[in-house]
Amino acid sequence: MEAFGPGAAFLRRERAGRFYWYVRSRQVLGRREERYLGAETPKLLATIEAAKISQSASEGRRMIVRGLKGAGLHAPDERTGRILRALALAGVFRLRAVVVGTVAFQTYGGLLGFVLPSRAVRTGDLDIAQDYGVSIALDDGLEVSFLDVLRSAEPAFSPVSKLDPRRSASYRLPDGYVVDVLTTSRDAGDAETSRLKALNTDATPLRFLDFLLRETVDAAVLHEDGVLVRVPDPARYAIHKLMVSRRRGPAHPKRRKDIEQAQVLIEALTREDPHGLRAVYGEARDRGPAWRQLLDEAVSLLPSSAIDALGA
Secondary structure, X not given: OOXXXXXXXXXXXXXXXXXXXXXXXXXXXXXXXXEEEEEOOHHHHHHXXXXXXXXXXXXXXXXXXXXXXXXXXXXXXXXXXXXXXHHHHHOOOOOOOEEEOHHHHXXXXXXXXXXXXXXXOOOOEEEXXXXXXXXXXXXXXXXXXXXXXXXXXXXXXXXXXXXXXXXXXXXXXXXXXXXXXXXXXXXXXXXXXXXXXXXXXXXXXXXXXXXXXXXXXXXXXXXXXXXXXXXXXXXXXHHHHHXXXXXXXXOOOOHHHHHHHHHHHHHHHHHHXXXXXXXXXXXXXXXXXXXXXXHHHHHOOOOHHHHHHHOO
């Protein structure tokens, strides 16, 4: 079905006993453009009816999004919302890519039914991840490059080159906004980047990412009429943040936010899914002494209520 955009109005006109259809777009900068659709046929009438139904559903979702934002749930900034919509329309999340980092954290208020603290949701970038094994196994992929998808939302995106100028796992706007593409680490001798065939981009391999990308869930990003994305399971996000916080240097600006986000989710999951939280924490500890050491160091910084919730 052709997409006519929000606020489109359909007009039927008669000439010499025949009927013709036009679509008028939503007013922008004082103008409303009108486009000819064709002579009336059963097929065209079906297309217009389907578009009206879709438009009505979209307006309903917009009202829900406005209500949720009014209730205090967090939404990404306008630019991030546009980028996520472009990625969704291109099929990035259908290809099992996942939003990670603070933009994913912003969705957990809606998933778990609580208002996130403002200090823990601030971000100036976007992280997209895909499991390396998934990317090479999929018999599907983007029709254009990942960079071209980003440029459909923000034309000024440019690749940030690694040591090999032909490889890039980050894309930057002139004001410093960055989209990073991440993937799972395959061994201790990972190359600087790995090629994600399905997403048509390179990606930076990271430790612990396989743990984070297991059992991902659908989530709605509160932008326009909502954008459906994939995010990590909240319990996995919390435990992953505990470990990552210990991998960052003491002066790293994200170290404190990692712990704050983990603590917020642990407190919420204590009410919503305490057994699931403890199961994920136990799984992480079972991965070996290196994981247990990182978790012990991070958990020692949590309040006693969070420690008890983990069963630590």
